[in-house]
Amino acid sequence: MVGIVTGTFGDDTAILASANDSSVASFKLQAGLGRMSKWLQRWRMKANETKSTHVTFTMRRDTCPEIKLVTAEFTNSHSIQQFPLDLQLAIVLYRLGSSGENAAIRKVATLFGVGDGETIYKIPRRVIRSILELQTKFITWPDVAERQDVVEKTYHEHPHCIGYIDGTEIKLAEAPVVNHTSYFSKNRVYSIKAQVVCDYQLKIRHVAVGHYGSAHDARMFRTSALCIQENSLFSSEQWLAGDSAYPLLKTLITPFRSNSQQLDYSKRKTFNLRHSRFRVRIEHRFGLLKERFGSLKELRIPSWLMAEFEPFLAILGDASGVVGLCTAERTTFGAELDDVLSADDSIK
CATH class of the missing domain: 3.10.28 (Endonuclease I-creI)
Structure with a gap:
């Protein structure tokens, strides 16, 4: 270490x-x-x-x-007493919902009366890992019948469009120690990238987190299941709406570029206006995520900690997925999370 x-x-x-x-x-x-x-x-x-x-x-x-x-903060095979589950979840939700000085480690530790050493880092890691065990149940890609239902309900907007895709940056408060140049984005900040797909109801249907801040949206899409497994995720003529940063594919429709020579100017402009009118839903989804969970505006992880826990960085970056879980079927999700946390004794 x-x-x-x-x-x-x-x-x-x-x-x-x-x-x-x-x-x-x-x-x-x-x-x-x-x-x-x-x-x-x-x-x-x-x-x-x-x-x-x-x-x-x-x-x-x-x-x-x-x-x-x-x-001795967590339950293990020797039945050592752990913090109450409600307190652990409250600490994590407070950290995820805070940004700037409000997310400072010592402030959070003092507020909840826990140690500001390893404990305040271990609790979020444990709780978020438990939440992510439920990710595949609460963040699901629509099946054939559900996709067809979406097409029917939004056909008057974009025929056969089943969702909206975009990438967003999760700014890091400190530069990583290892490979820091890869985290430096075009916006001149250190960050990690998240790619999210939502439907017409702003429900998150797919999340991919962990790419370096320098990664292009097109690269994130090319390496995601949406591109690799398109035959199983899309039916005939179904597609996602993305911005001009993405490639134009049969399953991903983007607006006309400014230098395009296809059709005439008025038709290109009409299509682009209609495309952006509905594609902006993913921007609204990002806005709601970052207002509710302020940590997505600036992720406060010490650079020396990222050097040892780079996979943990990706887990915390998956706060996007955590938000999607916390905003869907709260009663059922809360009960199942209690069961997962109670059974988790893997962190000693």
């Missing part, structure tokens, strides 16, 4: 973590201890906590957060 040094002498082991901030150093040290605890459990060994000491070397007067050899 970046910033962690381990040394041994006889049967003693020392773990050294260094950082400019005491909280960061403590979090790194706790992460190292977590890994060591898993290794000890795997080999059926025990460490003597009473003989373990946490020593801080610093010229500052600030106090380091508490360090534990075995984290």
